[in-house]
Amino acid sequence: MAPSYFLAPIVDSSSTFKDDIFKGKVLFCTGGGSGICKGMTEAIMRHGADAVIVGRKADRLAASAKELSEKTGKTCIPAQADVRDPKSLKDAVQKTIERFGKIDFVICGAAGNFMAPISGLSENAFRTVIEIDTLGTYNTIKATIPHVRKSKGAYICVSATLHYRGTPYQAHVSAAKAGVDAISNALATEEGPWGVRSNVIAPGFTSGTEGMRVMSGNKSNTADGFSNPLGRFTEIPDLANAAVFLFSPAACYITGQVLPVDGGGEHLRGDFFPYPQSVLDPSSIQKLLKGKL
Numbered sequence: 001m002a003p004s005y006f007l008a009p010i011v012d013s014s015s016t017f018k019d020d021i022f023k024g025k026v027l028f029c030t031g032g033g034s035g036i037c038k039g040m041t042e043a044i045m046r047h048g049a050d051a052v053i054v055g056r057k058a059d060r061l062a063a064s065a066k067e068l069s070e071k072t073g074k075t076c077i078p079a080q081a082d083v084r085d086p087k088s089l090k091d092a093v094q095k096t097i098e099r100f101g102k103i104d105f106v107i108c109g110a111a112g113n114f115m116a117p118i119s120g121l122s123e124n125a126f127r128t129v130i131e132i133d134t135l136g137t138y139n140t141i142k143a144t145i146p147h148v149r150k151s152k153g154a155y156i157c158v159s160a161t162l163h164y165r166g167t168p169y170q171a172h173v174s175a176a177k178a179g180v181d182a183i184s185n186a187l188a189t190e191e192g193p194w195g196v197r198s199n200v201i202a203p204g205f206t207s208g209t210e211g212m213r214v215m216s217g218n219k220s221n222t223a224d225g226f227s228n229p230l231g232r233f234t235e236i237p238d239l240a241n242a243a244v245f246l247f248s249p250a251a252c253y254i255t256g257q258v259l260p261v262d263g264g265g266e267h268l269r270g271d272f273f274p275y276p277q278s279v280l281d282p283s284s285i286q287k288l289l290k291g292k293l
């Protein structure tokens with residue numbers, strides 16, 4: 001009988017990193033009012049940082065800031081801004097400086113997504129996603145960089161893996177995220193000599209998020225027909241752990257990198273034989289293999 005399919009555990013960053021690695025640090029996070037970026041913010045606060053979360057919906061931001069403060073014992077404040085509007089981002093940065101006096105870490109995570117074919121996508125819809133994801137990332141970096149230089153801090157841009165291949169109905173997001181990766185790489189080389197690092201986290205399909213709802217109609221973690229090397233969809237703690245590591249001193253020599261957090265799914269070309277059955281039980285495809293098992 002073939003061994004059962006391994007499922008990667010879901011672990012919390014506090015099982016690996018000390019509680020106080022971010023003591024005295026300040027995080028500025030666009031998209032921090034919900035989903036993945038809220039989870040990253042919570043993890044970074046649990047290790048001692050205060051935070052400012054940025055988004056357009058004031059009510060949701062305020063509720064999330066309160067929840068994050070209560071859960072972590074640190075301070076999180078909301079700053080309403082649209083990342084497409086440099087002026088509103090500058091105001092959010094100003095609010096951060098007035099409250100905390102500095103910015104050490106920035107997560108550029110605000111994004112929009114929907115499914116649409118190129119043939120049916122309007123120019124406006126395409127432009128909107130580029131404006132939120134790509135221009136929004138640029139605007140966020142531009143508004144924060146004097147402060148991040150001062151603190152010799154670090155950036156994480158939240159991208160995707162969609163653009164590594166041709167993902168149908170995602171031309172707009174793929175183009176936008178390719179731009180995000182490029183901005184982060186350039187930022188790493190321009191700002192490295194000032195002591196600033198920049199890396200990208202590229203989530204796989206992440207359970208319980210808006211992105212997952214849009215792309216798959218909320219598949220569960222054990223969805224039929226889903227397979228990847230580590231056996232499950234991405235979970236928010238997987239991404240939060242990556243963010244904690246990349247901001248931590250342990251990553252002080254890592255910059256200009258793109259880190260897919262997708263259980264190895266991006267590398268899988270399993271269309272020719274059943275996966276993972278064929279690697280758990282090679283005898284099931286004996287006829288295709290040379291050599292002894």
Ligand SMILES: NC(=O)c1ccc[n+]([C@@H]2O[C@H](COP(=O)([O-])OP(=O)(O)OC[C@H]3O[C@@H](n4cnc5c(N)ncnc54)[C@H](OP(=O)(O)O)[C@@H]3O)[C@@H](O)[C@H]2O)c1
Pocket residue numbers: 030031032033034035036037054055056057058060081082083084108109110111112113132158159160161202203204205206207209210211212
């Ligand atoms: N979920 C996935 O499976 C997946 C996979 C790959 C990559 N990602 C990436 O991960 C990040 C988080 O995604 P998520 O699924 O967690 O989605 P989400 O909960 O919808 O997060 C997106 C956030 O961006 C904010 N936002 C959108 N437009 C904005 C604007 N113009 N100005 C300021 N804030 C804006 C939203 O807040 P407001 O609406 O209040 O503005 C929201 O908090 C995104 O960068 C996404 O592309 C997700």
